[in-house]
Amino acid sequence: MPAERPCSQPTHPRVAALERLGDEIAELSAHLDAATARLLDLIREFDARGGWNTGFRSCAHWLAWRVGLDLGAARERVRVARALGTLPRLAEALARGEISYSKARALTRVASPETESRLLAVGRAGTVCHVEQIVRGWRRVDRLAEARETAQRHRNRGLTLHYDDDGMLILHGRLTPEVGALLRQALAAARETLHRRASSHETAMPPTEPSGATSSQAQQQADALALVAEAALQQGFDSETVGERYQVVVHLESSGHAVLDDGPHVSAETSERLTCDATRTWMRHGHDGLPVEVGARTRTIPPALRRALERRDERCRFPGCEVRRGQGHHIQHWAHGGPTILSNLVLLCRRHHRAVHEEGYQVTREADGALQFKGPDGAAIPASPPTALVHEDPVAALRTCNEQAGLRITARTALPYWLGEHLDVGWAISALHPLANPIR
Numbered sequence: 001m002p003a004e005r006p007c008s009q010p011t012h013p014r015v016a017a018l019e020r021l022g023d024e025i026a027e028l029s030a031h032l033d034a035a036t037a038r039l040l041d042l043i044r045e046f047d048a049r050g051g052w053n054t055g056f057r058s059c060a061h062w063l064a065w066r067v068g069l070d071l072g073a074a075r076e077r078v079r080v081a082r083a084l085g086t087l088p089r090l091a092e093a094l095a096r097g098e099i100s101y102s103k104a105r106a107l108t109r110v111a112s113p114e115t116e117s118r119l120l121a122v123g124r125a126g127t128v129c130h131v132e133q134i135v136r137g138w139r140r141v142d143r144l145a146e147a148r149e150t151a152q153r154h155r156n157r158g159l160t161l162h163y164d165d166d167g168m169l170i171l172h173g174r175l176t177p178e179v180g181a182l183l184r185q186a187l188a189a190a191r192e193t194l195h196r197r198a199s200s201h202e203t204a205m206p207p208t209e210p211s212g213a214t215s216s217q218a219q220q221q222a223d224a225l226a227l228v229a230e231a232a233l234q235q236g237f238d239s240e241t242v243g244e245r246y247q248v249v250v251h252l253e254s255s256g257h258a259v260l261d262d263g264p265h266v267s268a269e270t271s272e273r274l275t276c277d278a279t280r281t282w283m284r285h286g287h288d289g290l291p292v293e294v295g296a297r298t299r300t301i302p303p304a305l306r307r308a309l310e311r312r313d314e315r316c317r318f319p320g321c322e323v324r325r326g327q328g329h330h331i332q333h334w335a336h337g338g339p340t341i342l343s344n345l346v347l348l349c350r351r352h353h354r355a356v357h358e359e360g361y362q363v364t365r366e367a368d369g370a371l372q373f374k375g376p377d378g379a380a381i382p383a384s385p386p387t388a389l390v391h392e393d394p395v396a397a398l399r400t401c402n403e404q405a406g407l408r409i410t411a412r413t414a415l416p417y418w419l420g421e422h423l424d425v426g427w428a429i430s431a432l433h434p435l436a437n438p439i440r
Contacts, residue, residue, distance in 0.1 A: 022411075023411035024411070026411040026412070026413075026414065026415070027409060027410055027411045027413070028395065028398075029100070029414065030097030030098075030409045030410075030411075030413045030414045031097060031395075031398050031399060031402055031409055032398070033094060033097045033099070033100050033101050033414065034094070034095055034096060034097040034402050034405075034407055034409060035398055035401070035402070036094065036101045037084075037091065037094040037095035038095070039077075040077065040080060040081040040084055040091075040094075041081070041091075043059065043063070043077055043078060043081040044081040044082060044084070044085050046059065047059040047078055047081065047082070054375060054381075055318060055319075055352065055355050055359075055361055055373075055375060055381065056320055056321070057321060057323070057349075057351050057352075058075075058078075059074075059078050060074040060075040060077075060078050061074070061320050061321060061322070062320065063077060063078070064320055064322070065319055065320025065385065066320075066385050068387075071322055076105065079108070080101075080104060080105050080108050083108035083111070084104070084108060086112075086113060087108065087111055087112075087113065087116045089116050089117060089120050090104055090107060090108065090111060090116050090119075090120055090123075093120055093123070093124070095407075096407060096409075096413070097402075097407065097409045097413045097414055098124060098413060098414055099120070099123045099124060099414065100128065100414060102128045103123040103128055103131050104123070106128070106131045106132050106135045107119050107120070107122075107123055107131060107135065109135055109139070110135050110138045110139055110142065114434070115432075115433075115434065118432050119134075119138075119432070122134050122428070122432070124416065124417060125416055125417040125418060126416055126417075126418050126423065127416055127418060130416075130418065130423050133423060133425050134425065134428055134429065134432070137425045137426070137428070137429040137433075138429060138432070138433055140429075141429060141433045141435055141436050142435075145435045150176075153176050153177070154176060156174055157173075157174055157175060157176055157179075158173055158174055159171065159172075159173035159174075159175075160172050160173065186224075186228050187221060187224045187225060187228065188224075190223075190224035190225070190227040190228050190231075191220055191221075191223075191224045193227065194220070194223055194224060194227060272333050272335060272357055273353060273354060273357035273358060275300060275335070276300065276327065276328065276329055276330055276333065276353070276357070277300055277301050277306075277327045277328035277329065300328075300334065300340065301328045301340060301345065302340075305340065305341075305342065305345070306328060308342055309328050309342060309345050309346075309347055310347060312342065313326075313346065313347035314347075315347065316347060316348050316349035316352055317346050317347055317348065317363075317371055318348060318349070318352040318355075318373060319373055319381050319382065319383050321349060321351075321352060323349035323351075325349070326347040326348050326349045326350075326353070327347070327348055327349070327350060327353045328345050328346075328347060329345065329346050329347070329348045329353055329356060329363070330344055330345060331344050331345070331346060331363060331364065331365055332344055343365065343369075344365075346363060346365075346371060348363075359376065360375070360376030361373065361374065361375060361376060362374040362378075
């Protein structure tokens with residue numbers, strides 16, 4: 001009988017070496033994904049505890065400054081970190097290196113605590129391409145469901161008004177979420193205005209209760225709604241022009257306090273911020289409190305100088321901030337003798353302009369023209385922080401760290417179950433999405 005043929009040929013040494021190289025790539029990638037899960041845990045905790053709130057606009061801006069991430073990538077890290085805080089199964093799979101960060105990032109765009117188990121199965125079974133296709137299909141179903149819900153809300157909107165027997169007007173209505181939010185904001189602004197008027201005794205408030213008790217929340221809402229209606233009728237609904245948005249009128253008292261034109265006192269720091277880059281009008285009052293001199297409106301920073309400032313700085317100069325539009329800040333305020341010249345000006349966004357004036361942050365210009373920012377504690381805030389120290393053998397350190405955490409990561413840890421079959425996205429979505437129509 002002929003000799004029996006072997007079932008398989010021995011692997012060529014070159015092929016075996018390439019397979020080992022591929023296994024090392026796959027294993028190290030899984031280790032990196034497990035480490036990324038730990039990184040996201042740290043980011044989520046840092047974000048929740050406000051560790052970035054040291055002059056930075058957000059946790060993403062702090063990451064861009066401290067770690068060197070692109071701002072878009074930093075925002076995505078923060079988003080994924082927050083999402084994984086509510087998705088424990090996805091978070092655990094990433095922490096074990098069973099799914100990649102790319103898969104987790106895609107799945108967190110649509111996953112909820114109710115659907116994460118079935119979506120995690122997609123992540124384990126398919127490639128990143130499959131996951132992205134499922135997510136796109138999932139979002140289409142979400143958008144269709146959301147559109148149906150929005151249309152239904154729009155149809156259900158309504159407002160009815162009728163008078164009660166005692167002459168009181170009764171309102172009953174249902175508003176769409178965005179209109180409801182607009183009304184709530186308007187009422188909040190009106191309540192604040194009424195409170196300010198009451199505090200400054202500018203105008204008479206609506207009659208109080210005979211007992212002298214303060215108004216209830218419902219009564220304050222009613223007074224606020226009356227003010228909103230009055231303001232709307234006074235201003236009209238067909239205004240085609242928009243006047244100057246801000247004009248600061250500063251009243252200086254003999255005590256040195258600053259009072260805005262609408263009545264309340266403000267701190268010296270606030271008044272300096274308001275007049276740092278704005279149109280201002282000076283009023284001088286006599287001993288009887290009446291104006292004796294009113295200056296013409298002037299621009300603190302002339303338009304030509306403002307253009308030069310924007311051209312030179314291009315963006316907010318606070319370390320780590322990328323906001324393109326900003327306000328001109330006098331490094332030495334003009335009220336303290338600082339000149340309104342380009343070398344004494346710096347462009348700051350609203351957030352950091354307030355931080356410098358009212359939150360203890362400082363900015364100075366060195367002799368060589370460089371800007372130096374300091375925190376409330378006096379510590380310098382560098383434009384580019386020093387890079388973190390790295391272990392001499394970072395791969396070995398990473399492996400050791402994961403092994404000490406009880407992880408047993410191999411080259412097959414993140415291997416998907418996919419065997420090459422075609423992905424029917426429509427069928428998959430109909431089977432997975434709770435709002436998808438069943439297959440007919």
